[in-house]
Amino acid sequence: MRLVARRRAIVFAVVALAAVGLGAAAVEPSLILKRAADRDAFRRWFTFLAEAQYYTPVAQRPAEITDCSSLVRYAYREALRQHDSVWAAESRLPLIAAIPSIAQYNYPHTPTGAKLFQTGPHAFGEFANAETLYRYNTFFVTRELRRAEPGDLLFYRHGSGRMPFHTMIVLGHSQIKFNSAMYVVYDTGPEGTDQGEIKRLSYEELLHFPDAQWQPRAQNPLFLGVFRWNILKDTP
Numbered sequence: 001m002r003l004v005a006r007r008r009a010i011v012f013a014v015v016a017l018a019a020v021g022l023g024a025a026a027v028e029p030s031l032i033l034k035r036a037a038d039r040d041a042f043r044r045w046f047t048f049l050a051e052a053q054y055y056t057p058v059a060q061r062p063a064e065i066t067d068c069s070s071l072v073r074y075a076y077r078e079a080l081r082q083h084d085s086v087w088a089a090e091s092r093l094p095l096i097a098a099i100p101s102i103a104q105y106n107y108p109h110t111p112t113g114a115k116l117f118q119t120g121p122h123a124f125g126e127f128a129n130a131e132t133l134y135r136y137n138t139f140f141v142t143r144e145l146r147r148a149e150p151g152d153l154l155f156y157r158h159g160s161g162r163m164p165f166h167t168m169i170v171l172g173h174s175q176i177k178f179n180s181a182m183y184v185v186y187d188t189g190p191e192g193t194d195q196g197e198i199k200r201l202s203y204e205e206l207l208h209f210p211d212a213q214w215q216p217r218a219q220n221p222l223f224l225g226v227f228r229w230n231i232l233k234d235t236p
Contacts, residue, residue, distance in 0.1 A: 030111045030124070031231045038102045039232050043151035045079035048097045050169045050185050051176055054200045060092050067189030068167045069130040071198065072153065075169070076229075077116055080107040097175060118230070130155070130165035138227035143218040145203055148172075148226040154184065154216050155224040163189070170226070171200070 033039045050071060053061055065071050081087055083101045108114040117128035118136035128137060134155045141152060148154075150172035157164050168186035173179075181202045188196040201209070209215050213222045 030118075031105070031116065032233055033102065033104055033231050034234060035104065037100070038104050039234070041100050041102050042079050042229075042231065043149070044097070044099045044175065045083070045102070046075045046151045047169065047171045048099065048175045049075040049078050049093075051171055051174060051183075051200065052093050052095070052097075054185055054198045055094050055176060056092070065187060065198075067163075067196065068187050069128065069133060071185075071187040072130075072133060072167060072169060073117070073128065077107055080105050080110065080116070082106045095176070130163070130167045133167060134165055134224070134227065137230055139230060139233070141226045141228045143216075143223065143225040145170075145207065145216045145226065149228070151229065151232070153227045153229075155227055156214065156222050157224055158213065158222055168206075 033042055053065060053071060053074070062074055065074055078091070080102060083096070083099070088096050107116070110116065112124045115124035115126055117125055117132065119125045119128060119132055120136065133153070138153055138155075142148070145154070148170045150170060152170040154168040154170065156166045158166065166186075166189075168184045171183040171185055173182055181204075183200050183202055184206055185198065185200045187198050190196045207215055207217065212220065216223050216226075
């Protein structure tokens with residue numbers, strides 16, 4: 001049994017390394033935030049919007065948020081809007097952050113219009129699942145959670161099932177409830193009759209998660225690593 005387990009670990013490790021290579025092979029993106037102030041605003045809005053959904057009652061959440069990738073798409077798209085009074089009224093958020101809007105883009109007025117997500121070498125769309133976000137919209141940074149920046153994504157790959165890729169959003173420090181802890185947030189997605197839920201875990205809770213396959217550790221072959229949005233490629 002030990003030999004079988006070791007072989008399985010080796011296979012998963014090879015798959016993880018190959019997947020990292022595929023993610024890094026994405027072509028240069030069309031959306032790049034050129035100003036440091038815009039990159040900072042994107043990170044702050046993206047993480048705030050994702051965390052705000054954790055505190056939003058289920059009945060008031062956007063109907064589009066049903067799994068890990070839909071939470072990511074929602075926060076990414078809304079981070080690129082102008083956050084004026086009309087947007088605030090329509091957002092139905094429990095609170096609104098005092099963060100400057102991005103100056104370079106005002107969704108849907110972008111070089112790719114409403115199609116924000118790269119879906120292939122020369123294709124863009126409004127929808128992207130976790131695998132597509134990983135392969136075409138982000139680039140590898142590290143396999144150490146402590147080196148992640150707010151707004152980065154964690155990716156996992158579990159076998160070859162219907163939805164093998166999963167993602168979590170790195171929040172860093174909370175912008176809603178201030179304390180010394182650092183967090184990630186994610187939607188578990190549906191499983192059977194369970195609709196899933198949005199969870200927020202501290203780094204320590206995730207690193208010591210009871211199911212080791214979700215621990216973001218370099219020795220975990222199912223953890224692909226920390227990835228950063230292509231739109232932030234100019235970030236030092």
